[in-house]
Amino acid sequence: MSRIRDTFLELERSGECAFIAYMMAGDPDPSLTPPIATAIARYADVIELGIPFSDPIADGKTIQTASERALKAGMRPDKIFELIAAIRKETDIPIVVMSYYNPILHFGIERFMKRLAEGGDGIIIPDLPIEEADDVVWYAKENGIDTIFLIAPTTPEERIEQICAYSSGFVYLVSLLGVTGARETISGVVKTLIKSVVEKRQDIPPAVGFGISKPEHVQEIVKSGAKGVIVGSAIVELIAKHKAKPEVLIPALEEFCAALKAATRR
């Protein structure tokens, strides 16, 4: 059925938390996206591919600059499908696309979901609240794409349930008030949030993202009862650091992702 759902079920059975790794598609260059994604996929359980956008309001400096690099390197929304196809040849893990709403809207929601279904599994749109999401959910469902919505520390209790009802695959818990970006510590609010979602809905696994950058953070999140943990900016920073030297980048990424994955084992 759903590749994402199966992955979470399987990990649950083996007592692990899902390690979801984010990278910006096209950063530093579209040609490097398949090898980078493949390296990450050796350790990650789910891969999340960002589509660059000119005005990423939910992102901190790290992902903003990655977005700018990718756009400069010629990354375009329709190229994401070629890249997914190339990555699909190398790995079976679920591929989730994260994009701001306007590029998808402009491409055509139905057309986007159809193409995404060729090798992708889910969609995250950080500036699309459930109130505006009926078309996206409809066409995603029609094409077997999971829709992952976000829950924030400011989301009222009754709304958490509504968001879960709109979500499939997993639900994305934002660990803090703020934009994406590596932080030194994990905020305390996330524990209450995890508890609240787990109590309300047994059927949809909560994965936690924003600010998580170290294996210790991952362990902390795992202990709080989350079913998945999302690391983005820390990976993007590593890619930025070694962007000129793929021969250094790939082993460095593998080492980092191996450590993050190891921390998800309970």
Added chain:
Amino acid sequence: MHIGEYPKAGKFGEYGGQFVPEVLMHALKELEDAYLLYGKDEQFKEELDFYLRTFAGRPTPLYFCARLSELLGTKLYLKREDLVHGGAHKLNNTIGQALLAKRMGKRRIIAETGAGQHGLATAIAGASFGLKTEIYMGEEDIERQRLNVFRMRLLGAEVHPVGSGSRTLKDAINEAIRDWVTNVQDTHYLLGSVVGPHPYPMMVRDFQRVIGIETKEQILETERRLPDALVACVGGGSNSIGLFYDFLDDEEVALYGVEAGGEGISSSRHSATLYAGTKGVLHGTYSYLLQDEDGQILPTHSIAPGLDYSGVGPEHAFLKDMGRVTYDIVTDREALHAFELLCKYEGILPALESAHAVAYVARLVEVEEIGSDDVVVVCLSGRGDKDVEIIERALHEQNP
């Protein structure tokens, strides 16, 4: 539904809505609830009115331009929003929102600014109501509107330069949203135009309606009839919607919104969102935008920093589609010429933004849309002191 009754469920027809990160959804709900509550509250309305009269200097005059009318061949009136404290219509909105922020228990206000007029008006409101004020402004705008940056700092506001993207208003809004996402619990985002997610387009319009309400009273008193045309510049669209709103039902009044044509539409260096844009989502709202074939937002240009924006208010998108307002463009060069005319014939130094509207009156006469007996009201949304450096440079380039 009748044209002035929108938004309905946060939308103007298909336009508007709330396309923001989940973190902000609760804050928008709180803001809407507070606005709907206090917007009807007599005490709130009295307080707002008090500050508008005694602090902002309202009502502003409706001035008949005798010399310019003769030159152009029409009866031209200016709604003098340039005389509002701070030098632009922006204070109408910032006083309203600052009062609301206080009622909501917020201690800090943040704002974006392009030309610096909204930043300045926010700094003024922040200082007078004792709210900590921080302003986001693109680096390019900081360079070309230094006077306003200095003023904001004198008024105790912190000005944060924004160096990302095109380094103008669009990027300042991005940064303000990021700040709000982070500090949403104690901070009110004092958005300066009828853009952004619901309830901003409605709320800012309502605070700016005073322009049109006063204009109607004043013109009926002096001319004993409604005007034939209203003209206002459109960047995000707050002064124009403020002037137009109470005339929407008066079908005999033609409404013209003037966008920045920059160096001409074919140059792609312009900010003509409604005139040349396509539909999409930017900064939380569905409206017309300047975007490329991938839905990436395009950089814009205008000699008037306050018009230099790739989006536009959703109610304008709606009014365009309904055909109630005609949206057209005026180039940098035409605006400069109008600026000089207003200086030399009327002794008024207009903001470059407002000069676009004045320039369009000349066009309307030229194409015989309006004649010598027709009454035209232009919203002179701001004064031009802030623009003297840009103007000096531009005039020098024209006649080196």
